[in-house]
Amino acid sequence: MSGDVVSIENYTPQMKHSKECDVAIVGAGPVGLFAVFQAGLLGLKCILVDALDRPGGQCAELYPEKPIYDIPAYPVISGQELTDKLLEQIKPFDPEFLYSQQVAKLVKRTDGRFELTTSQGAVIRAHTVFIAAGAGSFVPRKPKIADIEAFEETSFFYAVRNREIFVDRNLVVFGGGDSALDWTLDLLPDVNSITLVHRRDKFRASPASVEAVRKAVAEDRLQLVFGQLDGLHGKSGNLEKITVKTNEGRLEAIKADRALAFFGLNIELGPIAKWGLNLDSKLIAVDTEKFETSTPGIFAIGDINWYPGKLKLILSGFHECALAAQAAFKIARPDEKLVFRYTTSSSDLHEKLGVA
Amino acid sequence: MGFIHVTDRQGTKHDLDAVEGWRVMEIIREHGLPIEAVCGGACECATCHVHVSPEWHEKLYPAREEEEDMLDELPVLSGTSRLSCQIIWSRELDGLELTLADSGGG
Numbered sequence: 001m002s003g004d005v006v007s008i009e010n011y012t013p014q015m016k017h018s019k020e021c022d023v024a025i026v027g028a029g030p031v032g033l034f035a036v037f038q039a040g041l042l043g044l045k046c047i048l049v050d051a052l053d054r055p056g057g058q059c060a061e062l063y064p065e066k067p068i069y070d071i072p073a074y075p076v077i078s079g080q081e082l083t084d085k086l087l088e089q090i091k092p093f094d095p096e097f098l099y100s101q102q103v104a105k106l107v108k109r110t111d112g113r114f115e116l117t118t119s120q121g122a123v124i125r126a127h128t129v130f131i132a133a134g135a136g137s138f139v140p141r142k143p144k145i146a147d148i149e150a151f152e153e154t155s156f157f158y159a160v161r162n163r164e165i166f167v168d169r170n171l172v173v174f175g176g177g178d179s180a181l182d183w184t185l186d187l188l189p190d191v192n193s194i195t196l197v198h199r200r201d202k203f204r205a206s207p208a209s210v211e212a213v214r215k216a217v218a219e220d221r222l223q224l225v226f227g228q229l230d231g232l233h234g235k236s237g238n239l240e241k242i243t244v245k246t247n248e249g250r251l252e253a254i255k256a257d258r259a260l261a262f263f264g265l266n267i268e269l270g271p272i273a274k275w276g277l278n279l280d281s282k283l284i285a286v287d288t289e290k291f292e293t294s295t296p297g298i299f300a301i302g303d304i305n306w307y308p309g310k311l312k313l314i315l316s317g318f319h320e321c322a323l324a325a326q327a328a329f330k331i332a333r334p335d336e337k338l339v340f341r342y343t344t345s346s347s348d349l350h351e352k353l354g355v356a
Numbered sequence: 357m358g359f360i361h362v363t364d365r366q367g368t369k370h371d372l373d374a375v376e377g378w379r380v381m382e383i384i385r386e387h388g389l390p391i392e393a394v395c396g397g398a399c400e401c402a403t404c405h406v407h408v409s410p411e412w413h414e415k416l417y418p419a420r421e422e423e424e425d426m427l428d429e430l431p432v433l434s435g436t437s438r439l440s441c442q443i444i445w446s447r448e449l450d451g452l453e454l455t456l457a458d459s460g461g462g
Contacts (some may be wrong), residue, residue, distance in 0.1 A: 165402045199428060228432060267403070
């Protein structure tokens with residue numbers, strides 16, 4: 001059954017400050033970006049939402065420096081270069097980007113359009129929705145420790161949004177990358193005590209940060225423990241003690257009322273799972289004519305969709321963009337006739353591309 | 357022809373036929389077991405984390421620095437944690453025993 005969640009019953013009016021567009025794109029990875037191009041050629045305006053703070057999706061987050069060899073006409077291109085080229089290509093269409101937020105809610109309005117509300121409270125009204133969410137949203141990796149939920153966002157955090165809450169506290173920081181070391185050094189002067197916990201005596205961070213951490217340890221301003229998180233102890237979400245299993249197998253108790261964990265990023269499907277779409281193993285079933293989901297007007301393109309013969313390739317996603325855009329035009333512009341044109345010869349397309 | 361023995365997250369054991377030259381992650385994924393391997397074997401996501409049985413762990417080539425860097429991003433490791441995309445199966449690994457880590461890399 002489609003539309004269980006995407007329904008009028010769940011609709012809460014959010015009349016003010018909504019953004020209007022033809023296509024709301026969930027995910028600003030390579031496929032989401034190229035969808036802007038294909039929609040743009042048809043005169044459709046796009047808004048993109050991404051959980052990351054920048055475009056590129058997996059290409060930018062997981063392998064910006066790694067070479068990709070199967071993009072047509074590029075014998076080799078890195079994830080970051082591909083992202084940059086796509087941004088250049090879609091520039092004429094002036095898409096709007098909403099970063100560091102997820103689409104938390106998606107409802108169908110009585111006028112036939114969709115209303116998307118992001119985790120930061122932005123509201124988008126769109127004729128169509130393209131889900132180009134890949135494997136899902138990048139979110140902080142959370143340790144699977146008993147009762148951790150009780151402490152999260154009260155005394156155990158995955159990011160620093162308000163550094164005041166760490167002042168004069170006994171803080172434990174987990175991780176060995178740049179985020180862990182940078183925040184350790186930043187908060188060091190203002191905390192009562194600070195302990196950095198990492199699994200080994202090697203850090204994947206800038207040499208200057210590593211040197212500063214070693215100096216602070218030598219001066220006894222920072223405790224360094226090699227091991228991993230074992231348990232959180234406290235009441236009503238307020239940490240009192242953290243136990244760490246050291247590499248020698250000992251359990252070490254650290255007095256702590258604040259903790260910060262930087263374990264890199266994980267990928268979660270997130271709120272999409274609740275949109276009433278036909279999901280199987282985190283993939284959304286689509287047709288191969290329009291790449292439309294079980295809910296008319298909602299399309300799924302790129303790694304997140306499934307159809308017989310699907311290959312998770314960037315180039316397959318690009319093809320899917322073109323066909324979904326054609327279908328989106330018919331929904332967004334029901335009274336207009338769609339004429340198929342080539343960018344090589346159409347003066348109309350040249351105008352849209354700004355090359356006329 | 358050979359096998360690897362994989363224990364899933366429910367504790368069920370699976371004997372999977374292995375292919376020479378394939379990454380262990382690929383063998384597990386090909387048999388439909390729930391290994392995420394988001395980055396597809398680029399050693400960039402740590403979601404193909406497995407716990408190798410101790411007797412097999414010592415027979416494997418040690419992890420390279422690139423793999424250790426990614427293991428650093430996992431909150432809970434065992435002494436025999438490895439990323440299965442970094443283990444290439446060959447005949448010497450016939451009978452390799454391992455357990456899938458929790459979803460998301462554990």
